[in-house]
Amino acid sequence: MKRKGIFTILAALFMVLAFSAMALAANNVRLTTTVPNIPKSTCYQAGTDTLEFDHLTAIAEGDVIQITLNNKVTVCKTIDMWVQVNAANVAVLNTSANAPVATTGGTVNATGAATKEWGFLVKAAAGSQIINVTFRVRDNVAGLLDGIGLARVMTFTGTTAADKLIVKLFDSKIGFGTSFIFKQAPVPVVDTYFTAVVAADNILCIDTMTLDFPDEYVQNTPDSLPVNVVNKMFFSGDYRIAHIMAQQLYSIVPCAKSTVGHIKLGADGQPPTCQSFDFEVAGAGVTNVPPPYCSDHAAGNRMIIATSSTFDPVAYAVTMRIVVERLGAVKAIPGVYWSTTAPGSLGAVGLTAACAAVPVAWAGTTYRQVNAIAAATPRAVAAANCNLTALQKAVYLDQAAAVLTAIGNNHLYINLPDFNYDPAEVLAGDVVKVRVTLTKVGCGAIGPLDITVGTFGCGAVPIVGSAQLCPYVTSLATGDSFWNGIAITNSNAADGNVLLTATKNDGSVSTYTAAIPANGMFVSFVSDIPWTGTQPIGVPAYINATSADIPAGSLNVFIMMADGTNNSMGYLCKP
Numbered sequence: 001m002k003r004k005g006i007f008t009i010l011a012a013l014f015m016v017l018a019f020s021a022m023a024l025a026a027n028n029v030r031l032t033t034t035v036p037n038i039p040k041s042t043c044y045q046a047g048t049d050t051l052e053f054d055h056l057t058a059i060a061e062g063d064v065i066q067i068t069l070n071n072k073v074t075v076c077k078t079i080d081m082w083v084q085v086n087a088a089n090v091a092v093l094n095t096s097a098n099a100p101v102a103t104t105g106g107t108v109n110a111t112g113a114a115t116k117e118w119g120f121l122v123k124a125a126a127g128s129q130i131i132n133v134t135f136r137v138r139d140n141v142a143g144l145l146d147g148i149g150l151a152r153v154m155t156f157t158g159t160t161a162a163d164k165l166i167v168k169l170f171d172s173k174i175g176f177g178t179s180f181i182f183k184q185a186p187v188p189v190v191d192t193y194f195t196a197v198v199a200a201d202n203i204l205c206i207d208t209m210t211l212d213f214p215d216e217y218v219q220n221t222p223d224s225l226p227v228n229v230v231n232k233m234f235f236s237g238d239y240r241i242a243h244i245m246a247q248q249l250y251s252i253v254p255c256a257k258s259t260v261g262h263i264k265l266g267a268d269g270q271p272p273t274c275q276s277f278d279f280e281v282a283g284a285g286v287t288n289v290p291p292p293y294c295s296d297h298a299a300g301n302r303m304i305i306a307t308s309s310t311f312d313p314v315a316y317a318v319t320m321r322i323v324v325e326r327l328g329a330v331k332a333i334p335g336v337y338w339s340t341t342a343p344g345s346l347g348a349v350g351l352t353a354a355c356a357a358v359p360v361a362w363a364g365t366t367y368r369q370v371n372a373i374a375a376a377t378p379r380a381v382a383a384a385n386c387n388l389t390a391l392q393k394a395v396y397l398d399q400a401a402a403v404l405t406a407i408g409n410n411h412l413y414i415n416l417p418d419f420n421y422d423p424a425e426v427l428a429g430d431v432v433k434v435r436v437t438l439t440k441v442g443c444g445a446i447g448p449l450d451i452t453v454g455t456f457g458c459g460a461v462p463i464v465g466s467a468q469l470c471p472y473v474t475s476l477a478t479g480d481s482f483w484n485g486i487a488i489t490n491s492n493a494a495d496g497n498v499l500l501t502a503t504k505n506d507g508s509v510s511t512y513t514a515a516i517p518a519n520g521m522f523v524s525f526v527s528d529i530p531w532t533g534t535q536p537i538g539v540p541a542y543i544n545a546t547s548a549d550i551p552a553g554s555l556n557v558f559i560m561m562a563d564g565t566n567n568s569m570g571y572l573c574k575p
Contacts, residue, residue, distance in 0.1 A: 026056035029065075030164075031222055031237035039248035039309070040211060042508060042534065043076035044444045046170070046204045046218065046242040051133075053165040055106065055158035057233070059135045062148035064225040065233065067131040069206065069241075073218050075124045076534065077205035077443045079131065080183060082193035083167065085118035085154070087178040088140050093165070098176040100202075102166050105159035111152065115139050118154045121193075122169060126534070131204075131220070133169070143182060143194025151227060170204040172442075205443030208244050209506060209536055218242040247506070249308040252451045253411075254301070255355035261297025263421075263454040265428055276339050276381040276418040279303070279453045294458035303434065303451050304354045305412045311347060311405040316438040316446070318345075318399040322419070323433045323450070324426065328467055328546030329499040330513070335425030336432050338367060338394040340380045341417035347405030354411035362402075367394035381418045388422050401441045416453070428457025448509065466555040470543040470573035473526050474561055476502055476510060477535035484526035485560040488545060490516040496550035498522070502531060504541040509533075516550070545573065 034047035049067070053059075069075070083100050086093050091107040101120075111118060117138050124131040135154070137146040156165040174197050175181050182193040183201055208218060217240045224233035263277055277292030282299035320343075324334040344359030367376040369390065376394035397417070405412055416434060432454050437447040474482040490496050495517050502510045510531035514522040526543075527535075545557045552575065562568030 048171040065133040072210040076207040079124040094177040099179040101179040105163040145191040172199040258300035259298035262294040315401040317401040326548040329548040344415040347409035359415040368396035466552040467546040468557040468573040478527040479537040488522040492554035
């Protein structure tokens, strides 16, 4: 009897182990990826993820596959999409490799309702290291996701034990067959996914500026967070999603012998008809009506963007903003505006070729007013008077995405349109710049980069104002081990604006304008300031504080930083 009891126990143990092995095999998931070489960047497209689920894998509503990016790498563009497994209440799966969800052979159980579809909700917030892939059911009538309380389970049954259920993410595909991808509407309704994605929605964009060493790999490591532990998945494969190369640098470079000079204003010889000025036209020896620049503006000026490697030969959308500065502070009313002259561009290999390039004119350019929202209709050049209506004051120039460079190009020449200006809105000493940003379709951007196109007044005397340099803060964002504070005082008897220009260690720039009352103060945590752009955690910066209307001696800036324990310091910024 004793021996029989031992055999009974052993048999039961073997059965448990056998069932465990079957469960383990059924819930195996292999992750395969593509691993592109990408430059270290604040935002660049990474590779793709493919999940291969084994025969008899069961997935329940609410089960989460949580994917974590390593080394503090974060998502830089929000992901929010629902990936359809197959048609509603149908067991048949796609077999085409073009489908987001497909199979090498096999089926899933139907949802049991005519309008219900199995699918995966893929979400990640910009700035997060976590991507959540949650199994959900959607009603295809209006795109509303069901609640997860029913705990319905989808089981994949292969034609053979070797068959796989394959889910592809971040490959720019939008759908095929009976597997499509949906997103929320521009005005989102909670848990409603009824709008078809575009290719740029189904990509993974990452910020890799936290990586310190060249030739590093970014991994995205999956984990299983099931509603019921019996459905826990076990992962294997290659988790690498990108290979990080040297940071790609961009800059504005001048052509040989080019010199940016002064723009005629008033007594300098500006005619009453207020002719426009063209950045590429020399000031000396111009006899047409009128010579727009003073004699110190040499020929050969061009806006040319150079890169330390080569441009990606993909589509870029371009935004160019006219910025007019008075003692480093951006004027609220620029006084300088775009004309109707068409811009253009051409890619080139080498600076010499870029300086001789004949641009291809852009088509379909649109314009916005200084508030960056209202549309503008620029005025033509050579108008008969100096008056510009609000509608004609075009400050932003927008060009739809197009391929601007060819393979191997390392320079991009952009031909700036002529500029109109209103002498009642500018003073001698005002500096005119163009701020250009090239936004890659999908993710990633070049810029913003500034080029100075002239200073008003021949021999202009700088306008009285003030500036302070704060050479170090630990970060502009929250989440750093230190907090940073800033205090600005205006001891002048009049109100004033102070432009804060923060330059991070990668050269990217963020700004904020603080309004400070007479004899008043501005006090804030640096991380609480609504800076322009994205602020990565732990990236140091320096801050320039400039004001056109608070005189020197009346503007003072103090920086304080501490780690919340006993480590703290503060300093006065210097002129």
